[in-house]
Amino acid sequence: MRQIVRRVIDRKGKVVVIDLPEPQLDPDQVLVQNYYSLISSGTELSTLSKTPVELVRQTIADPWMRKAVQQTLLAAGLAQTARRVWHEMIKPREIGYSGAGRVLAVGERVEGFRVGDKAAFAATGHAEIVAPTINHIVPVPEAVKLPHAAFVTVGGIVIQSLRRAEIQFGETVAIFGLGLLGQLCAMVAKAAGCVVVGIDVNESRNELARRIGVDFVINPTQSDLKRRVMDFTGKHGVDATVICASSKSESIINASMEITRKQGRVVIVGYVKLDIHPKNFLYNEIDLRYSRAYGPGSYHDGYEQGRLDYPFAYVRWTEKRNLAEFIRLVSEGTVDPEPLIGGVFPIEKAQDAFDAISQGTLEGVAALIAYDVEKEPDRRRTLEVHRRPKKSGEVGISIIGCGNHALATHLPNLRAMPGVQVRGLASATGKNALLVAKSLGATVVTTDIEDVLRDPDTDAVIISSNQPEHFQHLRRAVEAGKAVFLEKPLVTLLDDLKEVLQIMEDEPILFTLGLNRRYSPLLAKLRGVLEGPVHSVVYTVAERFIPPDHWSLDETEGGGRLLSEGEHFIDLCHLLVGREPLSVYARALAPVPDDLRKLCNYALTIHYDGAVANVIFNESGSAGFPRERLQVLAPGQVAILDDFAKLTVHGRKVKSYGSRTRRQMGHKQALTEFVAAIRGEPNNLLTWHEALLATLCMFAAQESIRSGEPVDLRQFRRALSCAEAD
Numbered sequence: 001m002r003q004i005v006r007r008v009i010d011r012k013g014k015v016v017v018i019d020l021p022e023p024q025l026d027p028d029q030v031l032v033q034n035y036y037s038l039i040s041s042g043t044e045l046s047t048l049s050k051t052p053v054e055l056v057r058q059t060i061a062d063p064w065m066r067k068a069v070q071q072t073l074l075a076a077g078l079a080q081t082a083r084r085v086w087h088e089m090i091k092p093r094e095i096g097y098s099g100a101g102r103v104l105a106v107g108e109r110v111e112g113f114r115v116g117d118k119a120a121f122a123a124t125g126h127a128e129i130v131a132p133t134i135n136h137i138v139p140v141p142e143a144v145k146l147p148h149a150a151f152v153t154v155g156g157i158v159i160q161s162l163r164r165a166e167i168q169f170g171e172t173v174a175i176f177g178l179g180l181l182g183q184l185c186a187m188v189a190k191a192a193g194c195v196v197v198g199i200d201v202n203e204s205r206n207e208l209a210r211r212i213g214v215d216f217v218i219n220p221t222q223s224d225l226k227r228r229v230m231d232f233t234g235k236h237g238v239d240a241t242v243i244c245a246s247s248k249s250e251s252i253i254n255a256s257m258e259i260t261r262k263q264g265r266v267v268i269v270g271y272v273k274l275d276i277h278p279k280n281f282l283y284n285e286i287d288l289r290y291s292r293a294y295g296p297g298s299y300h301d302g303y304e305q306g307r308l309d310y311p312f313a314y315v316r317w318t319e320k321r322n323l324a325e326f327i328r329l330v331s332e333g334t335v336d337p338e339p340l341i342g343g344v345f346p347i348e349k350a351q352d353a354f355d356a357i358s359q360g361t362l363e364g365v366a367a368l369i370a371y372d373v374e375k376e377p378d379r380r381r382t383l384e385v386h387r388r389p390k391k392s393g394e395v396g397i398s399i400i401g402c403g404n405h406a407l408a409t410h411l412p413n414l415r416a417m418p419g420v421q422v423r424g425l426a427s428a429t430g431k432n433a434l435l436v437a438k439s440l441g442a443t444v445v446t447t448d449i450e451d452v453l454r455d456p457d458t459d460a461v462i463i464s465s466n467q468p469e470h471f472q473h474l475r476r477a478v479e480a481g482k483a484v485f486l487e488k489p490l491v492t493l494l495d496d497l498k499e500v501l502q503i504m505e506d507e508p509i510l511f512t513l514g515l516n517r518r519y520s521p522l523l524a525k526l527r528g529v530l531e532g533p534v535h536s537v538v539y540t541v542a543e544r545f546i547p548p549d550h551w552s553l554d555e556t557e558g559g560g561r562l563l564s565e566g567e568h569f570i571d572l573c574h575l576l577v578g579r580e581p582l583s584v585y586a587r588a589l590a591p592v593p594d595d596l597r598k599l600c601n602y603a604l605t606i607h608y609d610g611a612v613a614n615v616i617f618n619e620s621g622s623a624g625f626p627r628e629r630l631q632v633l634a635p636g637q638v639a640i641l642d643d644f645a646k647l648t649v650h651g652r653k654v655k656s657y658g659s660r661t662r663r664q665m666g667h668k669q670a671l672t673e674f675v676a677a678i679r680g681e682p683n684n685l686l687t688w689h690e691a692l693l694a695t696l697c698m699f700a701a702q703e704s705i706r707s708g709e710p711v712d713l714r715q716f717r718r719a720l721s722c723a724e725a726d
Helices: 039-046 052-061 061-089 152-164 180-191 203-211 226-234 251-259 278-285 319-330 346-361 404-415 429-439 451-456 467-479 494-503 523-529 563-577 668-676 688-707 712-724
Strands: 004-008 017-020 028-037 097-106 120-122 137-139 170-175 195-199 217-220 237-243 258-267 286-292 341-346 365-372 382-384 393-402 420-426 444-446 458-464 483-486 511-513 536-542 581-588 602-610 611-618 628-634 637-642 646-649 655-658
Touching: 004 346, 017 251, 017 346, 028 120, 028 346, 052 152, 120 152, 120 319, 120 637, 137 319, 152 258, 170 180, 170 251, 180 195, 180 319, 180 602, 195 429, 203 217, 217 226, 226 251, 237 251, 251 258, 251 278, 251 458, 278 668, 346 637, 365 393, 393 404, 393 451, 393 483, 393 668, 404 420, 404 429, 404 668, 420 429, 420 451, 429 444, 458 467, 467 483, 467 494, 483 581, 483 628, 483 668, 494 688, 494 712, 511 602, 511 668, 511 688, 523 563, 523 646, 523 655, 536 563, 563 602, 581 688, 581 712, 602 637, 602 688, 688 712
Parallel strands: 170 195, 170 237, 195 217, 237 258, 258 286, 341 365, 393 420, 393 458, 420 444, 458 483, 483 511, 536 611
Antiparallel strands: 004 017, 028 097, 028 365, 097 120, 120 137, 382 444, 536 628, 581 602, 602 611, 628 637, 637 646, 646 655
């Protein structure tokens, strides 16, 4: 199938049409054949204006971005940082978020849709086939034209802005800016029984506003805006002003304050400079509000991914309900998008559509992309790149999940390894995989992992997919008999671990967990200089502040910092002590959250026979202190390893190794050991038993936090085995 994308490296305003496999259909998604998609002129043209020079300017101007670049350089080194920057430059970025078509397939948890139904969708780009989540798709009556239904997302945005304005029947509403958003906002406000004042400096837009029934239209460059609005409203001012314009000037926000009545409302939908004169804002007690996206649920991963909905009685108008309301208004004829359409462009002419908008030659405020629906859509889930047999003696490795970590770390390391052939690249959409497939010599790009698992020349898979998918992908790889390198965590649910214990009871495949720190060259140096047994390990992770909406604190996607990262630290403690762990005691370093999958800060103690290890994870980091500090005590020696970059050993003499500017995290060495194990060569690969111990301790730590008591690991393991047998 074809999709329109934008790459930062391309010239300003340029789009590219690329071939991609049909997207993966998840349980909470609907697969739709796109008939029409709407170009959102403001949002999408802003995206198209991003160029390398512009991004450099933004980075220099933004202190947070400067610090992020600095941290990446220190953590990953210059070469890996350069790779990440290059990938960001050439990555195909989805643009577009509003369209309509007919249903091709429904996910197993989706209700209310059947194959062939008309549907309008949000949050999904310009592509021949799309897969919106259940909360981003609404039914469309057969009588509604699909070009009109394609306005659904912008309709949801304007409905939400008017809800934020708390408009009531008979009130007067000013719409500042009469582009696509403003015109549609005026239509919806009229449908709600309001008197509408339209304001724009563009006379063609003003004329369009008059044609669609706006009561009073003003060009502020040609007359006194405040006086004319006051005359129109009997010197009261409008009840609410909705700003649908974008400007770097403070004139729009201050003019909006001047024309709004005392105790009125000003709602910002676009981007305007907020240099507000206090006189009108303060003396008139005006409420200033922002309207974000198209309703409650925006930017909440659980809602947007379709995992949950908000109860009707408590959140009357969610994103989805606003989208459905817009379709109702269109179906009843109270809102008619037809006059707004300035052109319909086939996907082959996508660049013409964007050029017409940016150059001001479009005869209207809206452009639609049309898709050829007369022929069957290209529903291939696998695209050949360079399909070929594996050479004798080579190890064939496929990747499942092509996120940033796989792109910046695993794939470059694999490419540099002799005797390794990258086979299939599998991901949910194929966009990231397509980015590197040709340069890697990959055989196929696919959204169907079964295709790489069926490949007889794939000896092993690296599973680098989203954390909640690890269990299912591991199970299918085991069934296919492939060797597995699985990124942590092993699983995200204790019930899944029970099933993994059954699957791996006889160790039917070569398996390892991606706990790369144990392979760090400096850790090997540390172990080599210790002259006696380790008595104590203190592992301190001084993390910077983690915002509450960080992916790792999402109850499903992340599962909390103990779940998403804890196996790294626990495994290293096991490796250094070199003995079986006996018990785990853990505490939350803050009030225990209602859901431990949102846990951030914690401390845990692992007891061994004759040794102890402590892991402390806390948001107390600062720029001058290492993120990870490992302190190891052995008879007559203390070793301190900072960020896997600098090792200091105190003994009869003080010796130092490494450099603070070059972290050696062990990623390359982990893959080297994995490939050696596949070939049957001597290796130091993390075994299934060692991986299981790290995961058991992590879940035992969760149980200890819940109960407030230490957890005996043998009993914990026995309880899992009994549940497994039941």
